[in-house]
Amino acid sequence: MIKISAVCGMGLGSGLLVKMGIERVLERHGFGRKDFRVEVADISTARATTPDIFVTTAEFAKSLREVDAEVITVKNLFNEGEIEEALLDVFKRIYEEKNK
Amino acid sequence: MIDVKELIRENLIDVDVSVEDWQGAIRAAGKLMVEDEAVEERFVDAMIRVAKEFGPYIVVAPGIALPHARPEDGVIKASIAIVRLATPVEFGNEDNDPVYLVVALAAIDHDQHIDGLRQLALVLGDDDKIEAIKKAATKEELLDIFWSS
Numbered sequence: 001m002i003k004i005s006a007v008c009g010m011g012l013g014s015g016l017l018v019k020m021g022i023e024r025v026l027e028r029h030g031f032g033r034k035d036f037r038v039e040v041a042d043i044s045t046a047r048a049t050t051p052d053i054f055v056t057t058a059e060f061a062k063s064l065r066e067v068d069a070e071v072i073t074v075k076n077l078f079n080e081g082e083i084e085e086a087l088l089d090v091f092k093r094i095y096e097e098k099n100k
Numbered sequence: 101m102i103d104v105k106e107l108i109r110e111n112l113i114d115v116d117v118s119v120e121d122w123q124g125a126i127r128a129a130g131k132l133m134v135e136d137e138a139v140e141e142r143f144v145d146a147m148i149r150v151a152k153e154f155g156p157y158i159v160v161a162p163g164i165a166l167p168h169a170r171p172e173d174g175v176i177k178a179s180i181a182i183v184r185l186a187t188p189v190e191f192g193n194e195d196n197d198p199v200y201l202v203v204a205l206a207a208i209d210h211d212q213h214i215d216g217l218r219q220l221a222l223v224l225g226d227d228d229k230i231e232a233i234k235k236a237a238t239k240e241e242l243l244d245i246f247w248s249s
Binding site: 008009010013016021043057059060076077079080 | 150153154155156157158160161162164166168169170171194195196205207210213214217218221224225
C-alpha cells in the first residue's frame with residue numbers, strides 16, 4: 001500500500017482535483033485500491049500525514065522541504081498527462097521496493 | 101451528491117467581465133454568488149484573504165483561477181461561479197498567469213461538491229473544451245460547455 005497525500009491550502013479544491021487526477025492515472029495503469037490510497041491534506045496538517053509521496057503545487061512544495069517522502073509538483077491540476085509524467089515513475093519505483 | 105448543473109447555476113456564469121486586477125476578478129465571481137444568495141458577502145472577502153494567505157496557488161491551470169474559502173466563511177448553498185474576463189489579469193503565479201477564467205468554489209463541506217468538481221475537471225482538462233470556453237460568444241454558450249460534461 002502506497003500512501004499519497006494531495007496537498008493544498010484547505011483540502012477543498014485543488015487537493016481534490018489532484019486526488020482525482022492521481023486516481024485516474026494510477027487506475028489506468030492497472031493499480032487498484034489495494035495498491036495505493038490518496039488522501040487530501042491541507043498544508044497546515046500535511047506533515048502529519050506521513051505519506052510515501054506528496055503531490056502538490058510549486059507554492060506548497062516549498063514548505064514541504066525536509067520531509068521524509070517524495071515531493072512531486074504539478075502546474076496544471078486538470079492535466080492528467082502532467083500528473084502521469086510527474087508521478088508514474090516515482091510511484092512504480094516505490095511500488096517495486098515495497099513489493100520485493 | 102450534487103451534479104454540476106446544481107453547482108453552476110444559470111445566474112452564476114458571465115462572459116467578458118472587465119476587472120482591474122486579481123482582486124477584482126475574484127470579486128466579480130463573488131458578486132454573482134452573493135446576488136444568487138449562494139453565499140454571504142463575507143465569503144467574497146474570505147476568498148481574497150485566502151488567496152493572500154496561501155499565495156497565487158489558486159491559479160490551478162494555465163489561465164484558470166480557482167478561488168475559494170471555507171464552508172464556515174458564509175456559504176449558504178454549494179456553488180461554483182464562472183467568470184470569463186474581458187482582459188486577462190495577473191495573479192502572481194509564475195507558471196499559469198495571466199488568468200482569463202475565474203472558477204470560484206463555495207463548498208458546504210468536504211464531500212458534497214466532489215462529483216461536481218469531477219465533472220468540472222473533465223471539462224477543464226480537455227483541450228477542445230478549453231478552446232470552446234475561450235470562444236463562447238454568450239454566457240449561455242459558456243454554460244452549455246460545462247453542463248454538457
